[in-house]
Amino acid sequence: MASRKARTRRLDVLTYGLLGLGCVMALAPIVWGLLTSFKLESNVALYPPQWVPNPVTFEHYSDLLTSKEVLRVFFNSLVLAGGTILLGLLVASPGAYAAARFRFRGKNAILLTILVTSMIPGISILIPIFLLAIRAELLNSYVFMILVYGAWLVPQAIWFIKGFVEVVPRELEEAALIDGCSLPGAFWRITLPLIQPGLAAVAILFFVFVWNDFLIGAVLTNREEMRTVQVGLLRTIQDIGIFWGQFMAYAMLATAPILVAFLFLQKRFVEGLTRGGVKG
Amino acid sequence: MKLIRIAACAVALACMPQLAAAATEIVFWNNFKVDKSPRGQALTDIVAKFEANNPDIKVRVEVAPFATVDANLIQGAAAGNTPDVVKIYNVALSLHVAAGSIQPLDPYLGKMDKTDWLLPWDTTVFDGKKYALPYEYRFFALQYRKDILDKAGVQVPTTWDEVCTAAGKINSPQVMGYGFGLSQAQAASILLEWADDMALAAGGSWLDAKGRAIPNNPAGLKFMQTVADLVGKCKASSQAVVGYTYEAVHQGLAGGTIAMAGMGTHRYEALRAAGAKDNLRWAPPPSFEKGKPAPVHVLGWNLVMGKHTKHPQEAMRFMEYMMSPEVQVAVARAGEMPTRKSTYDDAWFKTPEAGAMRDWAQYIARNGKAGQYPAGWLGFGQILASETQAIVLKGLAPAQALANVVERYNKAQAEGK
Amino acid sequence: MGLIAFYPVYYAVDISLYQTQFLKKTAFVGLAQYTRLLTSPDFLRALGTSLVYALGSLALTLPLGMGFALLLNRPIRFKAAFRTILIIPWTLSQTVVGLLWLWLLNPSYGPIKYVLDEAGFGQFLFLSSPDWALPILVLVNTWMTFPLPMILFQAALQTVPQDLYDSAKIDGCTAWAGFWRITLPFIQNSVMATAIMTTLHFFNMVTLIYVMTGGGPLETTQTLSVRVFLDAFANFKVASAAAVGIVIFLLNIVFSLFYIRVLRRGDLY
Numbered sequence: 024m025a026s027r028k029a030r031t032r033r034l035d036v037l038t039y040g041l042l043g044l045g046c047v048m049a050l051a052p053i054v055w056g057l058l059t060s061f062k063l064e065s066n067v068a069l070y071p072p073q074w075v076p077n078p079v080t081f082e083h084y085s086d087l088l089t090s091k092e093v094l095r096v097f098f099n100s101l102v103l104a105g106g107t108i109l110l111g112l113l114v115a116s117p118g119a120y121a122a123a124r125f126r127f128r129g130k131n132a133i134l135l136t137i138l139v140t141s142m143i144p145g146i147s148i149l150i151p152i153f154l155l156a157i158r159a160e161l162l163n164s165y166v167f168m169i170l171v172y173g174a175w176l177v178p179q180a181i182w183f184i185k186g187f188v189e190v191v192p193r194e195l196e197e198a199a200l201i202d203g204c205s206l207p208g209a210f211w212r213i214t215l216p217l218i219q220p221g222l223a224a225v226a227i228l229f230f231v232f233v234w235n236d237f238l239i240g241a242v243l244t245n246r247e248e249m250r251t252v253q254v255g256l257l258r259t260i261q262d263i264g265i266f267w268g269q270f271m272a273y274a275m276l277a278t279a280p281i282l283v284a285f286l287f288l289q290k291r292f293v294e295g296l297t298r299g300g301v302k303g
Numbered sequence: 304m305k306l307i308r309i310a311a312c313a314v315a316l317a318c319m320p321q322l323a324a325a326a327t328e329i330v331f332w333n334n335f336k337v338d339k340s341p342r343g344q345a346l347t348d349i350v351a352k353f354e355a356n357n358p359d360i361k362v363r364v365e366v367a368p369f370a371t372v373d374a375n376l377i378q379g380a381a382a383g384n385t386p387d388v389v390k391i392y393n394v395a396l397s398l399h400v401a402a403g404s405i406q407p408l409d410p411y412l413g414k415m416d417k418t419d420w421l422l423p424w425d426t427t428v429f430d431g432k433k434y435a436l437p438y439e440y441r442f443f444a445l446q447y448r449k450d451i452l453d454k455a456g457v458q459v460p461t462t463w464d465e466v467c468t469a470a471g472k473i474n475s476p477q478v479m480g481y482g483f484g485l486s487q488a489q490a491a492s493i494l495l496e497w498a499d500d501m502a503l504a505a506g507g508s509w510l511d512a513k514g515r516a517i518p519n520n521p522a523g524l525k526f527m528q529t530v531a532d533l534v535g536k537c538k539a540s541s542q543a544v545v546g547y548t549y550e551a552v553h554q555g556l557a558g559g560t561i562a563m564a565g566m567g568t569h570r571y572e573a574l575r576a577a578g579a580k581d582n583l584r585w586a587p588p589p590s591f592e593k594g595k596p597a598p599v600h601v602l603g604w605n606l607v608m609g610k611h612t613k614h615p616q617e618a619m620r621f622m623e624y625m626m627s628p629e630v631q632v633a634v635a636r637a638g639e640m641p642t643r644k645s646t647y648d649d650a651w652f653k654t655p656e657a658g659a660m661r662d663w664a665q666y667i668a669r670n671g672k673a674g675q676y677p678a679g680w681l682g683f684g685q686i687l688a689s690e691t692q693a694i695v696l697k698g699l700a701p702a703q704a705l706a707n708v709v710e711r712y713n714k715a716q717a718e719g720k
Numbered sequence: 721m722g723l724i725a726f727y728p729v730y731y732a733v734d735i736s737l738y739q740t741q742f743l744k745k746t747a748f749v750g751l752a753q754y755t756r757l758l759t760s761p762d763f764l765r766a767l768g769t770s771l772v773y774a775l776g777s778l779a780l781t782l783p784l785g786m787g788f789a790l791l792l793n794r795p796i797r798f799k800a801a802f803r804t805i806l807i808i809p810w811t812l813s814q815t816v817v818g819l820l821w822l823w824l825l826n827p828s829y830g831p832i833k834y835v836l837d838e839a840g841f842g843q844f845l846f847l848s849s850p851d852w853a854l855p856i857l858v859l860v861n862t863w864m865t866f867p868l869p870m871i872l873f874q875a876a877l878q879t880v881p882q883d884l885y886d887s888a889k890i891d892g893c894t895a896w897a898g899f900w901r902i903t904l905p906f907i908q909n910s911v912m913a914t915a916i917m918t919t920l921h922f923f924n925m926v927t928l929i930y931v932m933t934g935g936g937p938l939e940t941t942q943t944l945s946v947r948v949f950l951d952a953f954a955n956f957k958v959a960s961a962a963a964v965g966i967v968i969f970l971l972n973i974v975f976s977l978f979y980i981r982v983l984r985r986g987d988l989y
Contacts, residue, residue, distance in 0.1 A: 038791050045788055046805045048863070053808060055831060056820050068577045070558035070829045086338070092366070138916070142972035144924045146948050147965025157382045179917050183872065186909035190879045217879075221910075224875035227807075228868070235813040237927065245379050247365040253813050257368045258336050262392075262604075263573045263638075264553055265819070274820075278811040282804055289800050292878055476843045479828055487934030543827035545937045546848030551826055560828040685934075685950065692937045696850055718756070718960075 060084070060271035067267045083272035093273075095248060096255035099165075100240075101280065103251065104233040106169040107176065108226050115177050115225065116218075119184035120210055124193075134182075141178040145238060153242050163249045171243065172233050180225045187221035188214060223291035230284055234277070252277055327360050327617050329387040332367035332376075334604060341572075345637035353624050360617045373398065376609070380404035385609030387618040390438065393427070393602055394676045400429045401678055405607040407432035411619035415626075419644050421664060422601055426673040435605035436626055439569075439639035442599040442667055443496045443588060446556060446571065447563035450582040451478060455562075459586050463529050466563070466589050470539030473562045480539040482561035483530075484547030485691050491684035493549040496602070497565050498687055499674060501526040504590055504597040514677035515716065516709040523708070525591065527694060527701035534695045545692045556583065567602070568663050572638040585659060587666060600674035601667050603642070635660055679716055686711045757963050762939075763947075766964075770943040770971075773858060773929075774922035780862040781918060785869030790899070792870075793877045803874075810867035817864045818931030822847070825856070850938045857929060857941055864928070865921070869914050876910035877903070916976045923972055944968050 059067055060083055062076040087093045122134055152171055161167040191214055199209040215222075240251030256277070259270040331350075337343045350362050365386070367375055373395045379385045380403060391399060399405045409432055417424040420437070427435040445466075447459065455473045460466040470480025484493040502508050507522025517523070533539045547555075553570055555561030557577035565588065566574070574583045590597035606622045608615060624630060631641035632649045640660055641647070652661050690708045693699040699707075757763050788806060792799060809817070824830050825846040836844065847853050880903055888898050904911065926949045929935065935942035935950065942950075944964055952961035 034794070035796060038794055038796055042788070042791055042796075042802045042806075046802065049806050049809050052820060052824055052863070053812070055824060056816075065576060065578045068554045068557035068829070070560050071834055072829075072831050090338075092336070138976060139973055142920060142969055142976065144945055144948065144965050144968045144972075146924070146926055146945060146952065147962060147968070150952070153378060154381075162382055162384075179913070179920070182916065183910060183913040186876065186907070186913055187879060189909060190906065220875035220878040224871050227871055231811060235811075237813065237815065241371060241375075242378065245375060245382070245384065253815065254371075256813070256815065257370055258366050260368060260370065261335050262369045263569050264577070265550055270816075270819070274812060274816040277813070277816075278808065281811040282808070285804055285807060286800065289803065292803075292874060476837075482828075485937075487936040488931060489934070491934070541827070541843065543843070543845055543848045545850075546827075546846070546853075546933065548822075551822075551828070554823075554826070555828045558829045688934070688936060689939060692850075696938065 056271045057275060059267050060275055062268055064266060064268050080268075083268045084276070086269070087272055087276055092247070092258075093255060096250050096252050097277075097280070099249060100234055100252040102165055103168055103172065103240075104230045106165060107172045107233050108229045110169055110173045111177050111180055111225065111229050112222060114173070115180040115184055116215070116222065117210070118177075118181045119188050120214065122181060122185045123188035137178045138182055141175050145175070149238055149242050152239075156243055163244050163246045165249075168239065168243050171239055172229075172236070176229055176232060180228070183225060184218060184221045187218040191217045219291045223288040227281075227285055227288060231281055234281060325359060327614050328363055329360060329612075329614050329617050329621060330363050330365060331621065332372065332386045332389040333364050334367060334369050334372065334390045334392075336366040337364055341637040342639065345633050349625070349630050349633055353621060357620060357624075360620065362621060376404045377402045380610050383611055385611045387609055387612040387614055388621055389607050389609055390604045391435065391607050393435070393437070393605055394674075394680065396427065396435055396605065396607075397429065397676055398678050399607065400434055404610050405434055406610050406612075406615075407434055408436070408608060408619065408622075409433050411608075411615055413619075413623075415623065421642055421644055421668055422671060422673060426601075427605060435607045436622055437642040438604045438606050438625065439634060440601050440603040440642055440663075440667060440671075441567045441569040441640060442601055442663070442671065443500050443565050444568050444571075444599075444663070444666075445563060445586040445588050446566040446574065447584055447586065448556065448559055448561075448579065448582050449584045451559060451562040459584075460563075460589055461587070462593050463589050463591055467529075467532055467537035467539055470533070470563060471537035474539050474541070476541075477560065479541060479543070479555065479561045480537075480563070481533055482540065482547070482552045482555050482564035483533070483544050484549060484552050485530075485544055485688050485695065486546050486548045486551075487685050487688045489548040489550070490681050491688040493547070493552055493565075494688055494691065495680070495684040496567065498526055500565075500588060500597070500599050501529065503600060503672065503674075504588070508675075509683070510675070510677065514679065516683070516712040518706070518709045520705065520709070523705050524701060527691070527704050530691050531694050531701050535698070542695055545695055553577075568640065568659075569638075571659060596666075596670050598670045598672055599667065601671040602674075603640070640664060679712070682715060683708075683712050686715070754963055757960070757967070763944075763964070765939065766942050766944045766947045767967075767971075769854065769939075769941065770923060770945070770968075772854060773861070773925075773941075773943050774919060776855075776858040777861045777865065777922050778915070778918060780858070781866045782869050782915065784862065784866040785871075785914075786873050788866070788870045789873035789877055792874055807867040807871065809864050812864070814864070814925070814927035815931055817860065818928045821860050822932050847933055848937060850940045853933055853937055853941050857932060860932070861922070861925070861928060865918070868921070869918055872910065872914040872917070873907075876907040876914075879910075880906050912979050912982075915979050919975050919979075920972055923968060923975075944971075 058074070058076055061079045061081070062073065063078065063080050066073050066076065122130070156162050156167060195213050195217075196209045199213050200206070204212065234252060236251070237253040241254050244250055244254070256270070256273050259266050259273055333346065335342055335346075337347050346364070350364060354360065354362060367389065369392065372389070372391065376385060376389055376391070376399065385404065389405070391405070412433065421440065422437065424433070427433060427437060445460075451473060452459065452469075457469045457472055458465075460469045466481055472480070474480030483497060485491075498509065502520075502522040505522035505525040507517070507520060509516060509520065509523055511517050534542065534544070552561060552564045552566065553574065556564055556566065557574050557579050559579070559582075568585065571583070571585055575581070588597045588599060606625060608618050608622070612618055626643065628643055628646045628649065631643050631646040632651055635641045635646065635657070636651060640663055647661070647664055651657055686708055690699070690704040690711075693707075694701060694704050792803060812820075824832050827833055827843055827845055827848060833843070845852065847856055884902050884906065885898065888902050893901070924945050925943075926945045929941055929943060929946050930949060933941045935946045945968060948961045948964045948968070951964065
């Protein structure tokens, strides 16, 4: 008994240690960027490097937060990310359910084809998508961009969520059906809560992909009020040089929404969802 | 004349409320954003004054950063939707003419003075039509850290041999003697600017009139040999140059880890502001013959009219205004070199702060030429980068490197679209 | 959405059979593009680089992702904090990561160079070295991307029922064996989907590589996707780019089928 406790404690120490090490490795390079965002432009390129900003300045952040153009691009990207997540979950969840539970002819072929459509490299689809957008007069359209993002992401999401649906014991759903629940009802009440972690993971995936996308946003918009976050970042890179203070401040601000969304989705990563579900 | 102008302004201002309702909006793609920087503030004032003097026109300034403006404009033209006025870099002009994304200005030019320009009018004429009005100029000059050169007791070099020896004396793992960049990232921009002028300084050019690379090119060979000598014979630069971009060389100069480098004059003020302050000086680019100044290709941003603009008259009025000497003085004070001769008569140019710009203008008036940049120029840069990297990393013979460049480029151009 | 998905494939195949100039077709050349492409040493080399880049990054990111996911699955405190900090590298865009590391690794003025100098080491070329550029890119890519499999694996681990572990322990199974014999097979399909997603991501990456090295030095970091980018956007050789794109497409399919075969469990479809 005592040795098991000691072993668990040792394992805990090891766990905290490794996680801590991971955090240090993840953060160290970013700390450099963060420090730079608080420096005056004239101190950014000093060598030997100025480790602690002196003087500390918040001007880069205040400039960004008071700029209409910056707030606009953040808004646009938020709409696009939110829309893609909504569309993605709405399409991928039932799709994954069907893929996991139903048996029908041609299922294999359809599933593989769906996956294959997301395998064409992003850069190769850019020009044809652009030409399609021109012909259909769909440039600068939130909806079209969300569809394009979805076309790329949803197939992969279906395959991923399928894995989650498959490990939900069928008995639970069957029990609900016997109790008089309809099929969509069973899906909504039984399956969906149990595949929460998968849905949360996919939501974060979509958010980061759309938020950090540059090419699709640059190609499918040519009006300034529709530009996205990553396109806006380029404004800190001018022909007379990169304005590193602005650049780093922008980069740091850009990570904030993702981290907020992630913190919010944390509680969906609930453990042991199927514990005790099968017994009795 | 002035009295009439004032009177006209007064009348216009009085009529403004009524006219404001009927204002035409033109879209102007600028290469930098409107912010607190000197350029940004100057532009705000310039546009405000234009709108005040022309109440029937409203200018919407949008930012089209240099990295994406060419692609954006061509895409826009394909979509049938372009801005009215765009800032385009001169190197990309032939690309846009060929792609049909900009239109000739001749129908709208009226009586614009064709002689009051630092460089000849024909510089931006393609197929007999005038396509662009130069807005500002820059060229590739030698920029160096006076503090480092003084400490090493070295004179500012005027020829490439002198660069080699001087930089060789300074070069150490802490400070690179002569900095340059061979990276393929950033479209190999610093390499292209350097190689472009080097061929010119050696009395030749890389491509012939048909846009094909010239074999056994003595000018090209001189360039390749210089690269080889800098890293080899003189040990003026380390192999690190293989991965350097324009930004890396800029930051090295700003921080004093590079002693001297070829840099565009547009970076001069930014370098000084980045911490180098008065230690950063400029000198004419080194030549291959002592005592003879090196000719340079003049680069810079131009104003062009989008192909599908719905308001060409208004667009031209804005462009003419931007070319006026008063605006050009404001542009100069914000750090960009104006393009009209008469601008330099302004009193500001006699002040000490205008010293560098005055000297630059004189230099290009005497030694500046216009370059020709076919659509394959960026591809040429990638290949040139690859072969010069081989010179530095593998000791490839300059003559062989040149032959490779010529072969690869001509093959790529023939094959392929 | 099917139209949006299929039209580009049709278009890409179509345009790869023509010569083009500025997005317009000029002449039909049939399969000449492909034969020329597949026999050129450049292409094979780019293919090799793509494989090294993708497989190298996979070999690092998947175990790292799984390792951290397992650690975070244990009953410990501050989980939310650890999870959030660990995903930060992935929340940065490729441009930011590329430029940041380019600065850190600069042989003249990078902070890493400064620290190594103070420690007494000589000058390292880092990305200027044709031998080290690709490995360094793989490491930077790993740093940036490991949170992706980590998040997906974390979610998958949530679905493993506790009773499986309990009964295994009663049978005397160790944690290590338990992982391989119980956990991994249970979340097999999720692992497969994650592997597919990550591989596709790596094969398609352009921005990080282009920002840091542009494909050099000496084309040692020019992957197939970087090649497509350079052909299409620097040289406007759209048809050639499309042909390379099709090849990447086929490669993606090959890899995915491979994963599916290796990791299939019973009635996979």
